[in-house]
Amino acid sequence: MSMAIIKYNYYGNKTLCKGERIMKKVLIYLICILAALECGGCRKADEELTDEALTTETSQPYHFPAADAEEMEPVVFPSSYTKETDHVVFNTEIIVNEEVSDHGLYKTTATYQTLDKEKAYDLLFGEIEIKDSWERDTEMGKEMYYVGNQMHESLYMIKNHLGMTKGTIFSYVLHSFHLEGDNYNADLYLTGETFEFKRIDEAYRELSDVLSELGLDITGQYNCYSLDYKTMEENEYVAAVDEEKAREEYKDSWTKDDNGYFFAVHQTLQGCTVQYPLAEVFKQVCDANAPVQVFYTHNGIVEMQIYDLFTFQQSDEPLALKSFDAVADTIAYKYNMLLTDEKYEVKSAELFFRPVEGDQESFEMIPAWEVTVREVSTERTLHMYVNALTAEEML
Amino acid sequence: MKNKIRMTILMICACTMMLGINAFAESTDYTITVTQSGANEDNISKRTKRTDCDINDFCVTPRTFNTNNASFWAKSIQLYGSIESEEIYVENGIGESRYGRYKTTAPCDEYYFMKARYGYSSTGTVKSTGVYEA
Numbered sequence: 001m002s003m004a005i006i007k008y009n010y011y012g013n014k015t016l017c018k019g020e021r022i023m024k025k026v027l028i029y030l031i032c033i034l035a036a037l038e039c040g041g042c043r044k045a046d047e048e049l050t051d052e053a054l055t056t057e058t059s060q061p062y063h064f065p066a067a068d069a070e071e072m073e074p075v076v077f078p079s080s081y082t083k084e085t086d087h088v089v090f091n092t093e094i095i096v097n098e099e100v101s102d103h104g105l106y107k108t109t110a111t112y113q114t115l116d117k118e119k120a121y122d123l124l125f126g127e128i129e130i131k132d133s134w135e136r137d138t139e140m141g142k143e144m145y146y147v148g149n150q151m152h153e154s155l156y157m158i159k160n161h162l163g164m165t166k167g168t169i170f171s172y173v174l175h176s177f178h179l180e181g182d183n184y185n186a187d188l189y190l191t192g193e194t195f196e197f198k199r200i201d202e203a204y205r206e207l208s209d210v211l212s213e214l215g216l217d218i219t220g221q222y223n224c225y226s227l228d229y230k231t232m233e234e235n236e237y238v239a240a241v242d243e244e245k246a247r248e249e250y251k252d253s254w255t256k257d258d259n260g261y262f263f264a265v266h267q268t269l270q271g272c273t274v275q276y277p278l279a280e281v282f283k284q285v286c287d288a289n290a291p292v293q294v295f296y297t298h299n300g301i302v303e304m305q306i307y308d309l310f311t312f313q314q315s316d317e318p319l320a321l322k323s324f325d326a327v328a329d330t331i332a333y334k335y336n337m338l339l340t341d342e343k344y345e346v347k348s349a350e351l352f353f354r355p356v357e358g359d360q361e362s363f364e365m366i367p368a369w370e371v372t373v374r375e376v377s378t379e380r381t382l383h384m385y386v387n388a389l390t391a392e393e394m395l
Numbered sequence: 396m397k398n399k400i401r402m403t404i405l406m407i408c409a410c411t412m413m414l415g416i417n418a419f420a421e422s423t424d425y426t427i428t429v430t431q432s433g434a435n436e437d438n439i440s441k442r443t444k445r446t447d448c449d450i451n452d453f454c455v456t457p458r459t460f461n462t463n464n465a466s467f468w469a470k471s472i473q474l475y476g477s478i479e480s481e482e483i484y485v486e487n488g489i490g491e492s493r494y495g496r497y498k499t500t501a502p503c504d505e506y507y508f509m510k511a512r513y514g515y516s517s518t519g520t521v522k523s524t525g526v527y528e529a
Contacts (some may be wrong), residue, residue, distance in 0.1 A: 083498075083500070134500070136499075138476070138477040139474065139477055140477050145479075145502045146514055147448075147503070152446065152448075152503070152504055154502070154503055154504045154507055156502045156504065157478075158475070158476050161476070162477045163502075163505050163506075165504040165505060171421055171444065171446050174421060174444060179443075180441055181423075181441045182424070182426070183424070239422045239423050239424045239526050240422055241456045241458060241490050241525070241526050242494075268401070278474055278475060279472065279473075279474050279475065279508065281439050281508070281510075282442065282474070282508075288442075305506070307475055
């Protein structure tokens, strides 16, 4: 509309002006004024967005790649992907939540939820007679540790982490229930079995209530493992070099009082699971690395591990994801570059959100692929992480 | 009255003894691969709960090595927190336990993991299996 008026004025008034040169100057001034007005308008919209949704955007080291208008449509990923290159074969299951295909992903930042330590002590340990305790300052902040009178009765808190144990039962459970490693057997317990002391949903609601009282929100998804005493007894194994010593550490007897639910709770964001890299080495998106892990028996919560939980600030700025072809090129390039004859099979790729830390404990939530690769000759399982926005490997 | 006191003391002693008998350390099998170049390593054990609260040590007991003349360095690290142990040298002495001390008091019932680094091997690679107690 603006350009049409300019043209009309320019050509229409051509004979009425003092000269064409003056009209050209007028035209240039008009264009500059209009351009300045339009830019001002854009800036205002951006500022509104920033104020409303991205309170922690400033000083972030990670810069989201600029997306073209054409790329704003949500990318639809196939359910599987097949391709063959020199050393890499793709027989890949692609795991993406439907929500992502329907609505796309949006730029999001995150900050830590704050654990109310005083409340945690009162609620979880207030009635326990304390045998020993200490507090000390560390580089991560104040560390608090309380030990009760009974064996394995402890509460440990540092920063936003809480570890609580009540009694010996969970130490025995760890001999029978393995969420990771060569002796993984957790799927034996994914039966959905309900024990007589409480239903699964009731136990989970109680857990949610406890966390709410500690100032924590675990809106997300959970897996519940029904740990029944018979399966635990059948699968009990104590790792030890000395077999005689190991025998002493087996549980004398298992009864139905040992039954319990193990909850592994993950936060989700826009339909994707949020990754929690622990100690910078345990990066896999799996229940072993879930930020909330709880064992619940007829005595209630007897084991609880809470790691950092996030509060998300989601904007309405859509993110443009790269196609899986681009992701596959990155995977193939990495493994084809290895100077061996080893073959690799890409088994699966799952889309999740990874928190990338900026300044002052604020995070950019980066959509990323967790790629599971099988090293053919050794049957070793490897994991690789690829930024879904740039298709670059994330270490 | 005296009998009651004696009985109470005896009961406490009995309970303490039972607790002592039941004390155990959580341990886990480890499999590590460390190399001279640092490439293609698998140098982390599974996480393990520290359940022996009486001592401030961790322990590594190797079962197997890939060559007769091999060794690695190992330390125990808290999964979430700031606690680390000193580093210990683990040589090919099958079944012999090596102990390392935590630099500060390591809380019980917390998770730890073992991190290994290359020591020596005639092949440039150390593969070892064994047991790690946090």
